Amino acid sequence: MRPRILVTGIPGHYTRLANGAQGLSVSYAERQKQPETKDEFLQELRNISNTGNYLIGEGALRGLAPHAKSIPFWHLYNLSKNANGLDEFNANFDICVFTCANLLRKGLSADAEAEVLSRLNMPIVMLGIGLQNRKDLENQLPEGTKRLLSVLKEREHYFLTRGYESAGFLKDQGFSFVRPTGCPSVYFMPDNMRRSMKRLSSVKVGKARTIFSGYLGGNQDAILDANALAPQDTVPQYVVQDEFLHFDMKVEPNAEGRVFDSASGLVIGEVAYPGAEREKQRFEVRTFFDTNQWRAWASSMDFNLGRRFHGSIIAMQAAVPSLMVAVDDRMREMLGFTGLPAVDVTEIDKAENRAEFVADHLAKLNTTELVDRYSDRERAFRTTLREIGIGL
DSSP, X not given: OOOOEEEEESOOXXXXXXXXXXXXXXXXXXXXXXXXXXXXXXXXXXXXXXXXXXXXXXXXXXXXXXXXXXOOHHHHHHHHTSTTTTHHHHHHOSEEEEEOSSXXXXXXXXXXXXXXXXXXXXXXXXXXXXXXXXXXXXXXXXXXXXHHHHHHHTSOEEEXXXXXXXXXXXXXXXXXXXXEOOOGGGGSSHHHHHHHHHTGGGOOTTTSOEEEESOBTTBSHHHHHHHHHSOTTSOOEEEOSSXXXXXXXXXXXXXXXXXXXXXXXXEOSEEEOTTGGGOSSOOEEEOOSSHHHHHHHHTTOSEXXXXXXXXXXXXXXXXXXXXXXXXXXXHHHXXXXXXXXXXXXXXXXXXXXXXXXXXXXHHHOOHHHHHHHHHHXXXXXXXXXXXXXXXX
């Protein structure tokens, strides 16, 4: 008999429409949101904190058996405050898949996660778990995270990590079923992912309509990327994930009182960030709260040069050839495991001619090897899910 699968944790974009929950049931609004005022727009960003995270929940559900049932984490957390609040879930599910990202990090105490999972009397699959920086965790884990790991040691557990570093850390903590499988978002549209890699040799660097992503407001790296790679007499395209929340990027309403156009994903308010005076041509800034809309727009572009992992993955899901810039240890771990096309930030930033460097790098890539390695990782991911009993 197949296990009854509960899925929670980081959600897909569909949970934006959840407007209530009662017991095992979640109700969804029939009317799509149009967060076009400044307050509505920023609140919609706060609801997920980083729009790239929507790819994690979406990828997880696509990899799991179709009868898996997704329940918003906030609902489970609210119920956990009642001693018997999760009894109905314990009676109706056999295993819980908890979708996560860089949950193991210095600045996050996983108190809410520990509270909910401590009250679910079933095996737990931590899908996509990763660490931010192992050195930060060597001496002192946050208290809530310590409790979470203690809870998981008390029952059957499965850790499917984003890469080797996270797997090594968890094995050192005494856990047994630990497998590096990569982020579930990477396997959402595998045929398009492969097409993206096969098309790398056809990119005309400097002439290709290019998607840029990074940390506008935090640094000016994306500006330098666009100055070097965006075709002349074109408007460079930049996709925001969380910059308005966590970095010095601001937006003010236009004459109509709007900052965002829901139809196009275009930020139409007045956008400001440090370094704008260095741009050869101002960015056209976009934000997407619907991953289908994001992919559809991305598919109209020729190339993606991304300093954001999920901002690049969604371009690859749309079959757009992509090169990622590994900017930190978290990104290096994910890219090192999957072998997706990438360069290290130190290499591209020291290049005298950034466009020539990117063109030379693309020319040297063995796309057959890239595709083969990706396909091996995809097979291993799906095999592991089936081994646990939750895969297709």
